[in-house]
Amino acid sequence: MTVLAIKDLSVAFHTESGRLEALKQVSFSVAANRSVGVVGESGCGKSTLINAILGLLADNGEILSGEIIFEGDKDLARLDPTAMRGLRGQRIATVFQDPMGALNPVLSVGRQMRDIQYRSGLSKRDKDARSVAMLRKVRIPDPESRLTQFPHEFSGGMKQRIAIAMALMMEPALLIADEPTTALDATLEVATIELLKDLQRDIGCSVLFISHHLGVIAELCDEMIVMYAGEVVESGTTREIFHDARHPYTQKLLACDPARLSQRVPRLPTIAGTLPDLRRRPSGCVFQPRCDRADAQCLTTPPSAPVGGSHIAHCWHSDVPLGAMSA
Amino acid sequence: MNEDLLRVSDLRVSFRVGGLSARLAGRATEIEAVSGVSFTLQRGSTFALVGESGSGKTTLARTLNGLQPVKAGTIVFEGQELQGLSNAAMKPVRRRMPMMFQDPVGSLSPRLSVRSLLSEPFVIHGLSDRDLNAEVTRLLALVGLPRDFADRYPHQLSGGQARRVGVARAIALDPVLVVADEPTAGLDVSVQGEVLNLLNDLRDRMGLSMLIITHNLHVVRQIADRMAVMYLGRFVEQGETEAIFRAPHHPYTAALLSANPEPDPDRVHQRITLPADVPSLLARPSGCEFHTRCPQAEGRCALDVPVPASVGDSRLTCHFPLNT
Numbered sequence: 001m002t003v004l005a006i007k008d009l010s011v012a013f014h015t016e017s018g019r020l021e022a023l024k025q026v027s028f029s030v031a032a033n034r035s036v037g038v039v040g041e042s043g044c045g046k047s048t049l050i051n052a053i054l055g056l057l058a059d060n061g062e063i064l065s066g067e068i069i070f071e072g073d074k075d076l077a078r079l080d081p082t083a084m085r086g087l088r089g090q091r092i093a094t095v096f097q098d099p100m101g102a103l104n105p106v107l108s109v110g111r112q113m114r115d116i117q118y119r120s121g122l123s124k125r126d127k128d129a130r131s132v133a134m135l136r137k138v139r140i141p142d143p144e145s146r147l148t149q150f151p152h153e154f155s156g157g158m159k160q161r162i163a164i165a166m167a168l169m170m171e172p173a174l175l176i177a178d179e180p181t182t183a184l185d186a187t188l189e190v191a192t193i194e195l196l197k198d199l200q201r202d203i204g205c206s207v208l209f210i211s212h213h214l215g216v217i218a219e220l221c222d223e224m225i226v227m228y229a230g231e232v233v234e235s236g237t238t239r240e241i242f243h244d245a246r247h248p249y250t251q252k253l254l255a256c257d258p259a260r261l262s263q264r265v266p267r268l269p270t271i272a273g274t275l276p277d278l279r280r281r282p283s284g285c286v287f288q289p290r291c292d293r294a295d296a297q298c299l300t301t302p303p304s305a306p307v308g309g310s311h312i313a314h315c316w317h318s319d320v321p322l323g324a325m326s327a
Numbered sequence: 328m329n330e331d332l333l334r335v336s337d338l339r340v341s342f343r344v345g346g347l348s349a350r351l352a353g354r355a356t357e358i359e360a361v362s363g364v365s366f367t368l369q370r371g372s373t374f375a376l377v378g379e380s381g382s383g384k385t386t387l388a389r390t391l392n393g394l395q396p397v398k399a400g401t402i403v404f405e406g407q408e409l410q411g412l413s414n415a416a417m418k419p420v421r422r423r424m425p426m427m428f429q430d431p432v433g434s435l436s437p438r439l440s441v442r443s444l445l446s447e448p449f450v451i452h453g454l455s456d457r458d459l460n461a462e463v464t465r466l467l468a469l470v471g472l473p474r475d476f477a478d479r480y481p482h483q484l485s486g487g488q489a490r491r492v493g494v495a496r497a498i499a500l501d502p503v504l505v506v507a508d509e510p511t512a513g514l515d516v517s518v519q520g521e522v523l524n525l526l527n528d529l530r531d532r533m534g535l536s537m538l539i540i541t542h543n544l545h546v547v548r549q550i551a552d553r554m555a556v557m558y559l560g561r562f563v564e565q566g567e568t569e570a571i572f573r574a575p576h577h578p579y580t581a582a583l584l585s586a587n588p589e590p591d592p593d594r595v596h597q598r599i600t601l602p603a604d605v606p607s608l609l610a611r612p613s614g615c616e617f618h619t620r621c622p623q624a625e626g627r628c629a630l631d632v633p634v635p636a637s638v639g640d641s642r643l644t645c646h647f648p649l650n651t
């Protein structure tokens with residue numbers, strides 16, 4: 001079963017200096033019980049993608065075309081705001097970098113967890129029992145007595161686990177996480193990833209996970225998509241991408257990860273050039289101005305080239321494997 | 328140039344928490360977010376501070392900048408004692424010790440254009456007679472942003488773009504020491520590399536020193552000469568970065584280094600896993616404050632407070648240091 005299927009989604013922001021195409025013909029899907037990671041340069045459209053799914057695009061944003069099919073029958077690109085509000089927090093849950101975005105500082109944790117269950121029809125006692133069970137699942141010790149406490153009485157890592165508990169309270173079909181471990185130290189980051197894996201298995205939800213920490217994606221996700229300038233340039237299983245990336249952008253991105261360096265280097269690897277101005281997309285391949293494999297063919301739109309299995313690279317020259325890349 | 332640019336001795340910073348009710352109930356009403364921190368930073372060098380959220384890193388940085396009062400201890404910057412200075416007296420200091428705040432978008436006023444944001448340091452410090460447009464263009468070029476970004480507003484920037492504006496603001500007025508709170512959190516690895524290369528370049532070109540707060544150990548290794556690991560407001564280990572990466576002495580440092588996720592889905596990790604419950608500053612554990620999570624803890628750890636000791640070039644607080 002496919003929980004989320006995005007087809008040819010294009011989104012634009014209208015700015016004083018013209019129309020900026022932040023997403024262009026994005027297509028991918030998230031199957032039931034799978035986690036899909038999204039990586040890409042800052043500004044490549046990851047948050048825009050999430051906001052489009054959640055119906056939370058800024059006022060100057062517009063879905064130009066495409067569909068966002070959720071649970072097979074609802075097109076989120078066209079859903080009315082009331083129906084969308086009904087899905088958010090219930091069928092589609094979110095976790096962000098700052099857990100305080102999800103927590104109200106002046107209400108006890110128990111009260112907030114009860115409030116999320118307003119649609120459940122359960123009694124107050126049963127709601128609290130579910131809250132306690134959920135807090136136990138995210139490994140908050142002594143959860144009964146913790147219900148009366150306020151967010152500031154928990155450490156940063158615990159607050160994030162409470163935010164996760166609240167997100168998963170209603171057993172959503174899809175959890176969207178935008179850099180949820182960025183504020184945690186390495187020990188808590190790893191603990192949070194393990195926790196998310198366990199909960200996902202338990203609850204049976206799908207996860208769409210955004211992170212710049214490639215190691216975290218490698219550990220958590222089954223599949224991943226790589227975005228560049230608002231387009232999906234490569235997609236496949238996490239293993240396929242980390243071991244056999246074929247799109248020149250992905251190859252360069254992986255090469256930039258300081259985790260690959262076992263000692264200090266005088267200059268960190270970077271990708272020369274900058275993202276193109278999204279108001280004036282280059283014709284042909286969007287990565288062409290920065291690509292050292294570009295040739296005349298690249299001035300026309302590249303194909304989605306199958307690499308094998310589910311692995312696809314949108315490139316004219318996707319036959320050059322990682323190791324063969326020039327430095 | 329090996330003189331101490333910054334010398335911090337036994338620094339303590341506290342916050343009042345809870346209200347009258349907590350006081351009446353006899354509960355603790357004060358937390359010491361920075362609890363006896365000492366270190367020195369040499370001119371031209373980079374010092375990294377790691378530790379989990381809530382361990383006091385931001386509070387320490389804000390205190391150096393005079394944004395949080397010092398409860399006890401001293402801060403000596405370029406030979407001048409900073410503790411207790413008035414806001415007015417801190418102003419020229421801030422020009423030499425600019426701070427890049429955590430949360431790149433949130434720390435930029437939403438109603439100001441990038442042009443105004445980059446002009447602001449000059450205006451604040453009474454330098455508006457300079458050619459501000461030229462300064463803005465110069466700063467944008469320095470941090471690798473197109474010149475037409477001057478007319479954008481913060482909500483129109485991606486996280487990475489906002490960070491570059493933050494760097495540009497920090498280096499606007501020829502700084503000596505840049506204090507950067509999570510300067511690369513939320514950046515992709517390529518832009519992160521650019522920001523770090525930029526900071527490294529500025530260090531080399533302008534003889535800048537840096538105090539960098541980060542969770543990312545790969546970043547620490549790439550940029551910092553020395554590092555400190557913070558836990559519950561104290562430095563549990565500090566020393567030369569390479570030496571610490573090669574052989575951490577404190578069990579918490581060892582756990583942090585072993586946890587670092589690697590970009591390989593098939594990697595089998597040999598991790599030191601810690602219980603996730605970080606104690607509260609309101610109820611500090613007895614003895615060694617790490618004993619509730621420490622895999623090496625023994626009986627005396629819950630009773631005796633370890634005193635700071637030197638192992639090689641490192642300073643640490645642990646009864647049973649590793650790799651000695």
Ligand SMILES: Nc1ncnc2c1ncn2[C@@H]1O[C@H](COP(=O)(O)OP(=O)(O)OP(=O)(O)O)[C@@H](O)[C@H]1O
Pocket residue numbers: 013014015020022040041042043044045046047048049058060061278482483484485486487488513514515
């Ligand atoms: N409201 C808006 N008006 C105009 N442009 C916008 C708006 N919101 C985002 N953009 C632009 O859209 C592009 C995509 O931004 P988005 O925030 O989705 O990037 P991102 O991939 O989430 O980046 P990061 O990794 O830095 O969070 C960027 O060029 C950004 O400047």
Ligand SMILES: Nc1ncnc2c1ncn2[C@@H]1O[C@H](COP(=O)(O)OP(=O)(O)O)[C@@H](O)[C@H]1O
Pocket residue numbers: 342343344360378379380381382383384385386387608
């Ligand atoms: N203004 C404040 N009032 C009360 N407590 C605070 C305040 N600012 C920070 N704290 C507390 O001080 C401790 C250290 O916080 P902080 O310096 O922000 O940590 P870090 O930057 O390492 O995440 C935390 O327990 C935090 O909740």
Ligand code: SF4
Pocket residue numbers: 247248249285286287288289291292293294295298302314315316317318
């Ligand atoms: S299509 Fe051409 S320009 Fe684009 S990524 Fe592939 S080789 Fe590079």
Ligand code: SF4
Pocket residue numbers: 577578579615616617618619621622623624625628633644645646647648
């Ligand atoms: S003193 Fe004991 S509890 Fe503390 S870090 Fe050392 S071994 Fe662990």
Ligand SMILES: [Mg+2]
Pocket residue numbers: 046047048486
């Ligand atoms: Mg984003």
Ligand SMILES: [Mg+2]
Pocket residue numbers: 381384385386429508
């Ligand atoms: Mg902080």
